[in-house]
Amino acid sequence: MKMRGIVQGSSNGAIGCKMLLIFLMVTKPIHGSALGNVLRPESEPNLEVLTCPGKCVCQLEAFNELPIARWVNHMARDYGDDSFLQQPTHTKLATCLVQSQDEWQELRDYLPTDLQALILLYTGNVENQLAVNTSSLRPLNQLRTLEIRGTGATLIIDDPLEFLQYANFEHIRLQASDRLQRPKFSKLPSDDYEYKPPSELLPPSEYSTKYPLQFEDAASDIVTYEQHMQRLKQTRMPSFFGWGRLEVLRIVGCKLDKLHWQMFDGLTQLRDLNLERNSIEELPPFAFSGALQLKSLSLAHNSLRRLHYLGLAGLLQLETLNLADNRLERLSELSFPPLPKLQKADLRSNPVRYILPGTFWVMNDTRELRMGSDQAALDLRTWFIYGQFDSLNELRTLILGNVSTETLEQGVFKGLYRLEFLKLRGKIHSLQFDVFAGMEHLRELDISQCGVSELSMDAFMGVKRLKFLSLSHNNLTNIPHGLLDDQQRLEEVQLQGNQLKTLPTSFFRLPLVRVIRLDQNPWQCSCQMQYWKPYLTNVVRGPIVKRCVKDINGDPLSCRHEAPYETDRSLVPRCSNYNGRSVYYVLRKQLHCGDIQILQPPSHNRIGTRGLPLPHWRKVELHEEQSKKATPRKITHKPTKQRNTLQFVLRQQNQQPHPEPLELEMSNEI
Known part of the structure; x- marks a missing residue:
């Protein structure tokens, strides 16, 4: 039950009404008793409503x-930690x-002394600015x-709030007071930091031989303690020490466009820090x-505009790093320090x-990486x-x-041995062989809207x-034969929005396929399309739902997540040579292709006990090898079994009546 404070009145009548309403809010009748008219307090904890100011709720x-x-x-769910969720009711x-x-x-x-959470919303104008001192709290x-x-x-941070656990400041100004106590260090953090990238460890001659690329030099700007304190007095940077x-x-x-190495000093319990939208230009x-x-x-x-590894130095427990929407133009080995537990980088x-x-x-343990900007194209190369x-092996x-x-080209994704989801957007003319080796x-590969x-x-090859697989909204005019011979686990293929006119039959031989999107292509319809299946091309995968098997009491015994497939007739592929009619209508009503033949892969294309099909390139090699080894051989005829021999043909002709020669018929007529 929520109990809201009431704006204090200036008259005695208003005060009396307020007292009566508060009394009714915090009490309730006892049901099922002879003392039904007697009121008693709720069992839930109550606020000191009498001291709630009139401008507050x-x-x-x-x-x-x-x-x-x-x-x-939200952040706890991102790195799989639910400790924050276990809070008081x-x-x-x-x-x-x-x-x-x-x-x-x-x-x-007038704020309640036992208050646990306070939200101040300033709604004034520029002339009536609000200043809140931490000492007043x-x-x-x-x-x-x-x-x-x-x-x-x-x-105004003039006194530390050592009892505070969660702080959120939005669109306000942070200012330090002259009376704020700051820590005094005998040495800088750099004295205990030993990491250096290879370009700074090796001599220039040896480095240029082993690492042919030269990296930019970003020297750190570290000043003495006295100089730094003088800067703090000039800029009045806030500090959360204490x-x-x-x-x-x-x-x-x-x-908060300027940061310094003392601002967050002493925050040994801090695990989530958000400094978004502060116009920060550089990390000291x-x-x-x-x-x-x-x-x-x-x-x-x-x-x-740039990252230097000393800016993020020492964050060995960091799991999520968000650097989205900045002005970084290049990344090198000088950009990041060791981040052994980093899971996500944006x-x-x-x-x-x-x-x-x-x-x-x-960043050897990173599991998710997102990059790309509309402002500049990323040069993807080796x-x-x-x-x-x-x-990035993990x-x-x-x-x-x-x-x-x-x-x-091959080698761009070298080292991504455990990658499960790859999504590319941009401008890619062609895909080279073994590019995903x-x-x-x-499991999921999305190369849509790339102009392929x-x-x-x-x-x-090798992506078994x-x-x-999505190749939708590209410029494909042809699909090579045997392109998907190695993908026997494919469930969904998207080819919509291309310039395809024909399609190899192998697409409909995939054993586990559920969706093949072929709409928005200028198909040239013929009877070669009679193996197409509308229950594969006219469907779309719906959102994942949870399905459970329940016992007699309705409790779930086992659950699994499934993606339902729904029919959508708007996705039907259409014939460009038949005025945009549906492929299946043209096959049934206009081409009269007859019964649909069920295509089975030839037996000579299967290997091993599992019956896996050979890739197309291997079929070509085997055909060439067989043609080279082929030599003429002597054929022995067995009249009782062979029906294509010369003796069999002559015997059949002798058993049938032969017409008279043309010359004899003409002579009789004469």
Whole structure:
């Protein structure tokens, strides 16, 4: 039950009405008793509603319903951690609307002392700016969650809030006070950091021989402690030193464009940090060295132009890194420090043109990588003997947008042995043979909207576990024979939106296929299409649903996730040479092709006990070998069994009456 505070009146009558309403809200009758008219308090915990200010709404709220909790739970699900979900059922929350500084000074003394969550929403204008000192919140020593939102508000950090666990600041200004106590270090974090990339460890001569590419030099800008303190006094950068219990910190849209290595010092419990939309242009060395237990870091929607490995140095527990929507143009081995536990990296909406070798050598456990921007095309290629994604041996998902390459060549995806999902968008003219070699775990391959016009016959060789293949909305005019001979687990093939006119019969021989999208192609219909099946081409896969087998009590015994397939007649392929009529209508009504023949793969194309079909290139080789070895041989005739011998033909002719010669008939007529 939620209990809301009521705006205090100025008259005694209003006060009396307020007291009566509060009394009715916190009490209820006892049912099923002779004392039905007697009222008693609820068993649930109650707020000190009498002290709730008039500009606030006080209520008991589930922690998972708080704005910051929704983000916390979202990030927790991203890296498979549900510890944040185990929160108390109810949280004592006060949500206050503040329009001026005077209103804040009036209501802060009336806030309930046992408050656990406070949300301040500033709705004033530029002339009446709000300034909240952290020292004014110290009497609320049971406060665990603090949120301040609103353009024009300022949070002055003059005293640490050591009891706070979750903090969310949106579109406000953060300012430090002169009386704020800052830590004094005897040495910089660089004194204990030993990692250096190969280009900085090896001599120039040896490095140029072993690594033929030269990398950009990004020297770190580390100053003395006295110089740094002088800069802090000039810029009045905030510091969260002393907020030792803080676990989640969001600073979004607060114009925090400058960071320093003391800002997050001492936050040993901090695990989620969000610094989005702050116009940050550069990460100073060891910017997050005071929060080494970070699991999630978001620097999205800023103005970062380059990355140096010292900026993210020391984050050995980091699992999620979001750098989307910045201004990064190139990545090299100097971009990232060792991130041994990184699971997800999001680099989308960065104008990255080149990925130099060694970029991801220190991200060996990464499972998901996203890249691509509309501002610049990503040059997808190999560098000498190096691939662009070397050492990402545990990667499961790779999504690349706006790639650009004339030919997707072999070696581009070298090292991605465990990749399961690959999605490409951009401009790719052709797919070379064995381009996906070694990707034995690949299950979904999406190369749509890339302008592909040529496919090698062996482009998908070795990808034997593929279940989903999309080549839709390209410029394909021909599908090579035997293209999918090695993909016996395919369930869905999408070829819609191309320039195809004919199709090999092998597409309808796949044993597990459920969907073959062929619409939006200029098909030239003929009786060769009589093996097409409408229950494969006119269907679409629906969303995944959970189906369970239940016992007599309705409890699930076993469950599985299935994707239902639904019929959609709008997906029917159509004939360009028959005025756009349906392929199946033309076959049935206009071509009169007769009964549909059931195609079976020839027995000589099967090998082993499993009956797996040979790939097309192997069929060609076997045919050539047999033609070379073929020699004339003596044929022995058996009259009792052979029906194609000369003796058999003559005997059959002697048993039939022969017509008279033409000359004899003419002489008789004469």
